[in-house]
Amino acid sequence: MTSTLSLAACRAVLTGLVVMASLPALATELPIPSQAQWADTKKMVKLANGRTLAYVEMGDSEGKPTLLIHGYTDNSRSWSLVAPYLKSRHIFAIDLRGHGKSDAPPCCYAATDLADDASEFLDAVGIAKADVVGHSLGSMTGQLLAAQHPDRVNKLVLVSSTLSVGSGPGTWLWGNISTLKAPIDPDSQFMKDWYSNPNPVDEDYINRERAESAATPMQVWQGVLWGTAVIDLTRVAQLIKSPVMILWGDQDPLFDASHQEKLKSAYPKARFETFVGAGHNMFWEQPAKAGELIETFLDQ
DSSP: HHHHHHHHHHHHHHHHHHHHHHHHOOOEEOOOOOOTTHHHEEEEEOOOTEEEEEEEEEEETTTTTTEEEEOOOOOOGGGHHHHHGGGGGGEEEEEEEEESSOOOOSSOOSSHHHHHHHHHHHTTHHHOOEEEEEEEEHHHHHHHHHHOOOOEEEEEEEEOHHHHHOSSSHHHHHHHHHOOOOSSSSTSSHHHHTOOOSSSOHHHHHHHHHHHHHTSHHHHHHHHHHHHHOOOOOOOGGGSOOOEEEEETTTOOOOHHHHHHHHHOOTOOOOOOOTOOOTHHHHHHHHHHHHHHHHHHHHH
């Protein structure tokens, strides 16, 4: 009797294991780090080109892969305010080369280099295809990623974007950044102007972001500046097949309405959303609205 019961019990256990093995993996909720935790939460991954990129992984581990690409001298923290509104997705917020905790080689910092890194990052973390959201420099990187590697990008969101920065000699960007010297005081007038916004932004966030930006190596400041002076995506845009949404604050001092008209012409089917009274960093000023728009568009 005892051996018969033991055999039955064994069969039940084995049956249960087979059933469990056939079930899909349970989703894991990856927490959104606090501002104090953010830098220490970053993971590191080595790319095929030998560079190491830092990134923060958040959201639903079984959600749709979503790559977030920050702007000039920002880092993955740039997405910390909007990330809570995207937590149903599997979020990968990267530090571009030279930014945050990623490698900062002597060169090269054109958007083509950054887009290649982004593609290799997707390879390194095992993502075949992702939705991509880019801000400013990150939006240009996203456009090149979608143009060069159309099979890697599902939908594309461009935040405070342009086709051509036009930042050569005689512009505010060139005049202020070409003469920068290290170390940069995070509380200098330049850095306060660099991170100025027409509407209030979470103080703990902006203070940390500004300090990390000021610590960006000088070759990165200068390398990106030269890259933005020569980039023009007007013709490249026709190679992008992904559905596009564009978010813009009408008080953006860098990419005004004339830049947006060119984007609309390049992407005539794109959804275009204006944040009235908001600036270049409107998704810091109004993270809930930005998050809702991004999530709705990506989920359609």
